[in-house]
Amino acid sequence: MRNTVKVALQGLDLEVFAGEVFGFLGPNGAGKTTTMNVLLGFVPPTSGKASLFEIDVRQPIARQRIGYLPELTYYYKFLTAEELLRFYARIFGLSRGEADRRIAELLKLVELEHAAKRPIKGYSKGMQQRCGLAQALINNPDLLILDEPTSGLDPLGRMKVREIIQRLKNEGKTVFFSSHEMGEVETICDRVAIVHQGELKAVGKVADISAGHENLEKAFLKIVGFETTPQP
Amino acid sequence: MNTTFALAGVVIKELYRRKDFYVLFVLSALLTLVSGAASFFHDRNIIGYIKDICLLLIWISALIIAVVTTARQIPAEREARTIFPLLAKPVSRWQLIVGKFLGCWLATGLALLVFYVFFAVLVGTRDGHWPLGIYLEAAWMQWLMLAIVIAMVLLGSIHFAAPSSTTTICVSVVVGILILGGHLRQLALLQPEPVQTLLSAVYFLMPHLEWYDLRDFVVYESGIVGGGPLLLASLYAAVWVAIFLILAWLGFRRKSLNT
Numbered sequence: 001m002r003n004t005v006k007v008a009l010q011g012l013d014l015e016v017f018a019g020e021v022f023g024f025l026g027p028n029g030a031g032k033t034t035t036m037n038v039l040l041g042f043v044p045p046t047s048g049k050a051s052l053f054e055i056d057v058r059q060p061i062a063r064q065r066i067g068y069l070p071e072l073t074y075y076y077k078f079l080t081a082e083e084l085l086r087f088y089a090r091i092f093g094l095s096r097g098e099a100d101r102r103i104a105e106l107l108k109l110v111e112l113e114h115a116a117k118r119p120i121k122g123y124s125k126g127m128q129q130r131c132g133l134a135q136a137l138i139n140n141p142d143l144l145i146l147d148e149p150t151s152g153l154d155p156l157g158r159m160k161v162r163e164i165i166q167r168l169k170n171e172g173k174t175v176f177f178s179s180h181e182m183g184e185v186e187t188i189c190d191r192v193a194i195v196h197q198g199e200l201k202a203v204g205k206v207a208d209i210s211a212g213h214e215n216l217e218k219a220f221l222k223i224v225g226f227e228t229t230p231q232p
Numbered sequence: 233m234n235t236t237f238a239l240a241g242v243v244i245k246e247l248y249r250r251k252d253f254y255v256l257f258v259l260s261a262l263l264t265l266v267s268g269a270a271s272f273f274h275d276r277n278i279i280g281y282i283k284d285i286c287l288l289l290i291w292i293s294a295l296i297i298a299v300v301t302t303a304r305q306i307p308a309e310r311e312a313r314t315i316f317p318l319l320a321k322p323v324s325r326w327q328l329i330v331g332k333f334l335g336c337w338l339a340t341g342l343a344l345l346v347f348y349v350f351f352a353v354l355v356g357t358r359d360g361h362w363p364l365g366i367y368l369e370a371a372w373m374q375w376l377m378l379a380i381v382i383a384m385v386l387l388g389s390i391h392f393a394a395p396s397s398t399t400t401i402c403v404s405v406v407v408g409i410l411i412l413g414g415h416l417r418q419l420a421l422l423q424p425e426p427v428q429t430l431l432s433a434v435y436f437l438m439p440h441l442e443w444y445d446l447r448d449f450v451v452y453e454s455g456i457v458g459g460g461p462l463l464l465a466s467l468y469a470a471v472w473v474a475i476f477l478i479l480a481w482l483g484f485r486r487k488s489l490n491t
Contacts, residue, residue: 040320042489060322068320074313076242078249090238091321135317145320 008034009045009198016176018142021169023189023206024178027224031198032178033071036147040068052143064092067136071147073128077121081112081131084120085138092139106134109164126157133164144168146177150184162188182217186210196224235323236331243335244342247301253343256297260289261350279359280451286354287447290347291374295406297343298378302336302385303398306484315489325485329386329477336382341375365456370446372462376469377444381406383476384439390483406441413442439472 009031016022026032037043038050041057055062075084082103089099107113110130115123120131129149136144149165150158158181165175165188179185185192186206193203201223202209206216213219247253264286306328309315318328348371356362381402388398412419413435420431444465449457 037489040316042316042319044486044488060324060327062322063320064322066320068317070313070316072313074316076246076314077312078246079242083245087238087242088317088321090241091235091323093234132317139321 007198009038009195012195012198012200014193014200014203016143016174017191018174019172020190021165021175021188022177023185023192024176024195025180025182025185025192025220026178026195030195030224032195033147034198035195036145036178039145064139065142067139067141067144069129069132069136069144069146069149071149071151073125073132075120075128075131075135078119080117080119081107081123081134082116084131085134088135088138094139102138102140106137109137109167110134111160126153126160129153129157129161130164133161137168141173143174143176146175148178148180150179150181158184182215182220186216192216194220194223235327236334239323239328239331240335240338243301243305243332244339247297247339247343252300253297256293257343257346257350260286260293260347263289264350264354279355282358283351283355283451284447286351287370287450290344290351291445291447294340294344294347294374294378295381295403298336298340298382299385299399299402299406300395301339302332302382303389303395303402305332305336306386306389307393307395307398310489319489326481329481329484333383333386333473333477336386337375337379340378340382344371344375344378361453363450363453366446366450366453369457369462370450373444373446373457373465376465377441379469380439380441380472380476383473383480387476387480387483390480390487409438409441410445413438413440440468444469 012031012035014035024032024035034043038045039052039057040063041060044058050057052062053065057063076087079087085103085106086099089102094102107116110133112127112130112134115127120128123131133149136146146165150161153161162184165177168175169188175188189206191203191205192209194201194209209223210216210219213222264282306315309318315328319325348367352362352364352367384405385398385402388402389395392398392401416431416435420428420435423431446457448454
């Protein structure tokens with residue numbers, strides 16, 4: 001049997017500007033998660049380099065000013081939300097008083113005050129995702145990396161997460177997020193990039209990419225080479 | 233250091249929120265108390281026998297707690313995928329390894345403290361003797377031995393995916409060293425070449441965990457060991473811990489972690 005090497009990403013050159021909400025789109029297997037894995041230092045690039053705030057991502061300090069929310073919630077289920085946030089606050093070197101204030105603020109923001117002292121293992125999926133958002137914000141990051149933040153949530157959960165992203169955008173935070181929800185991307189994002197088969201196919205303002213198409217979804221499908229047949 | 237202690241804190245919380253430790257403690261206590269019933273005859277030899285059983289149970293229980301707790305740390309982080317939000321923070325892989333080591337070692341130390349307090353109370357109330365000095369030395373030496381074991385298991389857990397494989401291999405190695413370690417040199421001298429050289433090399437290259445076993449000192453109350461040997465044993469343990477942790481880090485630092 002022959003070993004085949006699949007190139008996950010090739011020639012990807014992206015810049016995300018401060019204060020913008022940047023959507024990172026692509027079909028399954030396009031290379032979105034690999035890009036995030038490289039950005040977060042989970043996977044070293046075979047060539048080239050990735051930087052966050054001009055610091056090489058291989059340096060842990062590059063992650064001091066970012067917050068990350070994975071697609072699915074992965075937290076210590078034997079901890080309560082408050083304990084989890086306190087643990088991450090310690091990692092960021094927050095003082096006790098500062099951590100107390102920040103934890104209270106975030107639990108209020110994600111509407112988990114009532115469940116703060118309950119173990120995470122008893123949370124619903126939506127609650128776990130909101131707890132995830134709170135941990136991503138514990139250090140008041142300048143850049144948020146969100147991997148399909150509304151994936152698997154019910155409409156109410158999706159709306160709550162969208163509202164939080166909108167609030168962060170209003171506060172001037174930079175948000176880089178991947179999503180399959182085109183409507184959501186169209187509503188929230190300033191700019192988007194579309195990757196397909198490991199290559200960057202388009203990057204620009206939502207309005208520019210959608211120009212000449214019915215909506216962003218139609219533009220996306222055309223860019224990735226899937227032509228829709230017009231409805232009679 | 234703050235990050236390392238934060239990581240260690242989570243390991244300790246996990247241990248006391250799981251049932252492993254309580255089950256082992258209750259089991260050890262029950263077995264010792266049942267054997268302790270024999271001391272109604274106030275026979276000094278029977279008390280020595282009880283001490284021996286109790287210490288053996290402490291050694292087995294502490295070893296199981298240390299190995300099982302440590303073996304699952306990194307694989308569980310990867311399997312439950314808690315490693316991703318963690319490493320997305322300013323946490324280096326070296327800090328993760330050291331934090332896990334410290335957490336497991338402190339957690340095992342807490343368990344050991346409970347076991348030795350139980351042992352001292354049990355023996356003291358039956359025998360009327362409270363040789364706390366030798367108890368402290370025995371507990372310290374056992375804790376040092378467990379530090380080497382924990383670092384070794386962490387190294388194993390980087391290379392073997394399943395915690396059960398790491399546990400089985402490490403327990404076999406540790407038990408092998410504890411039983412054969414002291415006799416390996418004499419055994420080597422009785423062998424023809426090249427087996428003699430090979431066994432001698434193993435003897436000089438392996439961590440001598442059996443040196444940390446002070447059970448006979450406790451059972452026969454042969455007096456305290458003293459600061460010098462304890463200091464040397466501490467340094468020896470520190471060197472082995474450093475070797476295992478550095479090897480674990482070297483194996484872990486370039487590992488790709490795909491979400």
